[in-house]
Amino acid sequence: MKxxxxxxxxxxEIFTRSFYDSNGDGIGDVKxxxxxxxxxxxxxxxxIWLTPIYASPNEDAxxxxxxxxxxxxxxxxxxxxxxxxxxxxxxxxxxxxxxxANHTSIEHMWFKSAxxxxxxxxxxFYIWRDNSGDEYPNNWMSSRTGKPVWTYVExxxxxxxxxxxxHQPDLNWRNEELRKEIYKIIKFxxxxxxxxxxxxxxxxxxxxxxxxxxxxxVPYHYAEMYFENQPLVHEYIHNMRKEILNEYxxxxxxxxxxxxxLDQAYEYxxxxxxxxxxxxxxELTDMDKGPEGRLKQFDLEKFKDIIFKWQDAFDGKLxxxxxxxxxxxxxxxSHYGDDENYREKSAKMLATVQxxxxxTQIIYMGDEIGMTNVNYKSIDDYNDNRTKNFYYKRINERNxxxxxVFMDIHDISRDxxxxxxxxxxxxxxxxxxxxxxxxxxDNYEYINVESQLNDENSIFEYYKKLIxxxxxxxxxxxxxxxxxxxxxxxxxxxRIYNDISIDVIANFTNVSKRIDIVGNGERIIGNYDGxxxxxxxxxxxxxxxxxxx
Ligand code: NOJ
Numbered sequence: 001m002k003x004x005x006x007x008x009x010x011x012x013e014i015f016t017r018s019f020y021d022s023n024g025d026g027i028g029d030v031k032x033x034x035x036x037x038x039x040x041x042x043x044x045x046x047x048i049w050l051t052p053i054y055a056s057p058n059e060d061a062x063x064x065x066x067x068x069x070x071x072x073x074x075x076x077x078x079x080x081x082x083x084x085x086x087x088x089x090x091x092x093x094x095x096x097x098x099x100x101a102n103h104t105s106i107e108h109m110w111f112k113s114a115x116x117x118x119x120x121x122x123x124x125f126y127i128w129r130d131n132s133g134d135e136y137p138n139n140w141m142s143s144r145t146g147k148p149v150w151t152y153v154e155x156x157x158x159x160x161x162x163x164x165x166x167h168q169p170d171l172n173w174r175n176e177e178l179r180k181e182i183y184k185i186i187k188f189x190x191x192x193x194x195x196x197x198x199x200x201x202x203x204x205x206x207x208x209x210x211x212x213x214x215x216x217x218v219p220y221h222y223a224e225m226y227f228e229n230q231p232l233v234h235e236y237i238h239n240m241r242k243e244i245l246n247e248y249x250x251x252x253x254x255x256x257x258x259x260x261x262l263d264q265a266y267e268y269x270x271x272x273x274x275x276x277x278x279x280x281x282x283e284l285t286d287m288d289k290g291p292e293g294r295l296k297q298f299d300l301e302k303f304k305d306i307i308f309k310w311q312d313a314f315d316g317k318l319x320x321x322x323x324x325x326x327x328x329x330x331x332x333x334s335h336y337g338d339d340e341n342y343r344e345k346s347a348k349m350l351a352t353v354q355x356x357x358x359x360t361q362i363i364y365m366g367d368e369i370g371m372t373n374v375n376y377k378s379i380d381d382y383n384d385n386r387t388k389n390f391y392y393k394r395i396n397e398r399n400x401x402x403x404x405v406f407m408d409i410h411d412i413s414r415d416x417x418x419x420x421x422x423x424x425x426x427x428x429x430x431x432x433x434x435x436x437x438x439x440x441x442d443n444y445e446y447i448n449v450e451s452q453l454n455d456e457n458s459i460f461e462y463y464k465k466l467i468x469x470x471x472x473x474x475x476x477x478x479x480x481x482x483x484x485x486x487x488x489x490x491x492x493x494x495r496i497y498n499d500i501s502i503d504v505i506a507n508f509t510n511v512s513k514r515i516d517i518v519g520n521g522e523r524i525i526g527n528y529d530g531x532x533x534x535x536x537x538x539x540x541x542x543x544x545x546x547x548x549x
Pocket of ligand 1: 328
């Protein structure tokens with residue numbers, strides 16, 4: 001089978017701006033990643049996924065590209081990326097770049113030309129509607145801004161379409177020339193040696209023909225049924241795939257496909273038309289999102305149902321990515337664990353539950369040392385455009401109580417995951433000798449890499465062990481997953497492959513749980529010492545291996 005290496009892989013996601021600053025300008029850079037490759041190698045990861053590092057005005061953390069052939073000068077130059085790829089490959093680490101191809105920045109040369117004149121050769125690279133005098137060309141609303149997906153341009157008396165902010169005009173995939181340009185970009189980076197791409201919001205690149213209004217009983221709608229998983233999306237991805245695989249048979253495509261169900265997952269990865277190798281779906285990490293992305297009460301039973309629904313479907317053919325954190329999500333220990341009283345225990349428990357599930361694993365940078373959410377007190381300390389929109393909407397438009405708004409922001413802001421990595425307890429957490437582009441989290445004095453390296457009880461060393469075990473146990477890669485029931489507050493499952501079974505039993509709560517673990521077998525890892533398996537302490541996890549006779 002081709003390209004199957006990704007099944008065993010542990011991917012490590014890097015948000016470059018906050019990883020490590022090599023030149024003291026307060027901004028993480030590519031050379032900074034090179035300096036830390038030995039750290040990553042020591043952790044045991046196989047793949048680095050870089051969130052966008054292309055030239056960009058950074059309205060949306062690089063998800064607004066102004067030139068796909070250059071990297072953001074704050075991050076370095078192309079030869080730095082070439083060196084990163086070579087150095088990573090020397091350590092057997094692969095590199096996945098981001099392909100942001102649903103939209104560009106308004107600063108992209110294509111858009112600058114397109115907005116000026118209807119005659120521009122790039123005009124049709126974007127989606128336009130003439131100004132007909134009515135308010136907006138349709139009633140779709142942007143989930144990012146809560147406003148219409150249209151922005152007016154005076155030069156040509158027309159509107160352009162954008163699912164995200166007005167700085168991110170959507171590309172028109174119906175245009176063949178545009179598609180060819182995207183193939184060129186992919187090949188440019190493959191020629192530099194990258195091993196694959198994470199395709200940003202790839203299931204949204206095709207919009208329903210004619211962009212019709214959606215049910216006009218409500219003024220504006222988030223019209224995902226008209227722009228997610230449309231029939232043509234499969235053609236587009238498939239054709240792109242064919243074009244690339246012809247020349248680069250090992251390249252992998254990991255598609256971001258929010259809102260897909262099992263049938264769609266089959267179609268994207270195993271359908272007749274070859275499309276994606278891996279997909280990222282968010283049913284689990286979005287399950288406690290309430291209105292406007294605020295948090296609802298966490299429901300462990302629902303969490304388990306979602307995990308095991310997908311695990312059941314992975315029959316060895318259907319394959320998925322597994323993650324609990326990312327640059328868009330809160331810190332996993334703050335969100336699912338207890339970052340005050342049981343930070344170390346809950347971080348280890350979560351890592352175990354995650355890393356022993358079936359699927360390609362993704363660790364978000366900093367989770368391997370248990371970094372936590374950040375609680376900035378002023379909106380000026382935040383950078384994330386989603387957080388700022390959320391704040392201004394509720395404060396300026398609705399006059400809501402600021403303290404309450406901040407409570408939500410502390411839970412959900414994407415800056416929770418985007419502040420600098422804490423390398424040591426020196427100023428700025430050792431991230432930079434200059435002032436970081438975003439305020440650091442004060443807790444770097446006690447949460448940092450240096451204090452965890454070679455401390456056998458640290459979260460970092462625990463992650464290392466988990467990754468090592470995962471690699472040495474075929475059961476954890478190929479084994480079928482079965483849900484086990486140990487009662488309320490506990491998540492447990494068994495992996496089985498040939499004559500080996502591995503049980504993971506985890507207390508997801510901050511109180512001890514009485515249980516009766518039967519047929520223990522050999523304990524291969526856990527986050528507490530001790531042999532008492534009639535009780536699981538707060539956030540305790542224990543893993544047993546058994547030989548099936
Ligand atoms: C998904 C990315 O993960 C997110 O960070 C970004 O804002 C949107 N796509 C828009 O590109």
